[in-house]
Amino acid sequence: xxxxxxxxxxxxxxxxxxxxxxxxxxxxxxxxxxxxxxxxxxxxxxxxxxxxxxxxxxxxxxxxxxxxxxxxxxxxxxxxxxxxxxxxxxxxxxxxxxxxxxxxxxxxxxxxxxxxxxxxxxxxxxxxxxxxxxxxxxxxxxxxxxxxxxxxxxxxxxxxxxxxxxxxxxxxxxxxxxxxxxxxxxxxxxxxxxxxxxxxxxxxxxxxx
Amino acid sequence: xxxxxxxxxxxxxxxxxxxxxxxxxxxxxxxxxxxxxxxxxxxxxxxxxxxxxxxxxxxxxxxxxxxxxxxxxxxxxxxxxxxxxxxxxxxxxxxxxxxxxxxxxxxxxxxxxxxxxxxxxxxxxxxxxxxxxxxxxxxxxxxxxxxxxxxxxxxxxxxxxxxxxxxxxxxxxxxxxxxxx
Numbered sequence: 001x002x003x004x005x006x007x008x009x010x011x012x013x014x015x016x017x018x019x020x021x022x023x024x025x026x027x028x029x030x031x032x033x034x035x036x037x038x039x040x041x042x043x044x045x046x047x048x049x050x051x052x053x054x055x056x057x058x059x060x061x062x063x064x065x066x067x068x069x070x071x072x073x074x075x076x077x078x079x080x081x082x083x084x085x086x087x088x089x090x091x092x093x094x095x096x097x098x099x100x101x102x103x104x105x106x107x108x109x110x111x112x113x114x115x116x117x118x119x120x121x122x123x124x125x126x127x128x129x130x131x132x133x134x135x136x137x138x139x140x141x142x143x144x145x146x147x148x149x150x151x152x153x154x155x156x157x158x159x160x161x162x163x164x165x166x167x168x169x170x171x172x173x174x175x176x177x178x179x180x181x182x183x184x185x186x187x188x189x190x191x192x193x194x195x196x197x198x199x200x201x202x203x204x205x206x207x208x209x
Numbered sequence: 210x211x212x213x214x215x216x217x218x219x220x221x222x223x224x225x226x227x228x229x230x231x232x233x234x235x236x237x238x239x240x241x242x243x244x245x246x247x248x249x250x251x252x253x254x255x256x257x258x259x260x261x262x263x264x265x266x267x268x269x270x271x272x273x274x275x276x277x278x279x280x281x282x283x284x285x286x287x288x289x290x291x292x293x294x295x296x297x298x299x300x301x302x303x304x305x306x307x308x309x310x311x312x313x314x315x316x317x318x319x320x321x322x323x324x325x326x327x328x329x330x331x332x333x334x335x336x337x338x339x340x341x342x343x344x345x346x347x348x349x350x351x352x353x354x355x356x357x358x359x360x361x362x363x364x365x366x367x368x369x370x371x372x373x374x375x376x377x378x379x380x381x382x383x384x385x386x387x388x389x390x
Contacts, residue, residue, distance in 0.1 A: 064372075067376055068372070068376070071375065071376045071379050071380075074379045074380065074383045075351065075379055077383075078332075078351075078379070078382060078383070078386075079351075081328045081332075081386075082328045082329050082331075082332040084325075084329065084352075085245075085246055085325065085329060085332075085333065085352065086323055086324055086325015086326065086329035086330065086333070087242075087245055087246070087249075087251075087322060087323055087324075087325070088322045088323065088324045089241075089245075089251060089322060090251070090322065093255075094237060094238055094241070097233075097237055097241070097255075097258070097259075098230060098233045098234065098237060100259065101233060101237075101258075101259055101262045101263070102226070102229070102230065102233070104259060104263055105229070105262070105263055105266040105267075106226070
């Protein structure tokens, strides 16, 4: 059988007997199906560390490695003796913990409580309001009546009586003085206060101060 | 449930409570035991756990996904523990640098919710001889089985320093066990 896929395929077939033109070698079954995968896996493998790459390790790595190993041994011995703390919690503690935390974080709504009042308080409140309105109305009406009476009385009072009344009040002296002074004015062209003597002004100021 | 989904649900006002319940179910026990190993007393640990999760509720909306959620939770819980222990020390007029906390020794002696055998009690006594941060590192590595990278993210300490701290803690505990046979 002629082997077609060998480098000898292009050679002159006359050099060797045709019977030798065969490939005597064989490959495991499915070799070519897995070869590609195997080659890719080899390529992906990390290269062995070279001396220069080893120097990338921390300087004290091997010194600390010994320390780490002894720590691990001591830790393991300790774990063999004591694996847990021995602390416990009350029964169903974790079941209620979530609820209590949720209660604490949820915004608290102010509870609106209705106060049940006895029946008689309604009547007491109504009576109080009525009394306040009644007293208010009485005072209002009484005040209005007095004001009207005052107006009527003032109309009947003579000017002289008013002057006499004002004269009794110390704060009214200025008004009386000014009223008397304005009566003495003869012409409107002379301004108010032009006929007042300096001594009189000085005397007035001393009196006021 | 994935942490990212919890955070997403929490961001939505309508699903906030549901998300927080999921978070509680997922992490409350881990956080409790982390706190309990530091505080020792159950009632105090309960208070600290609640304070921790209240802070989580208030700040989870601002959580940035550049760190792991559980790392963030552990960090809050750890801070709450340290704050609590400092307050206790201040109340007992003990220097903050003094690591032999009388309060913790009392809690251990009290024995409430402690069902440990002799060896477990001895380990707790040995742990009380450690400085607070060393005890914290030991607990996280030994009991919580956290990686150094994770502890580093929680405590803000370098991995190298954590390894050294853990090594010293184990050596001290080993020595304590040998001396108290």
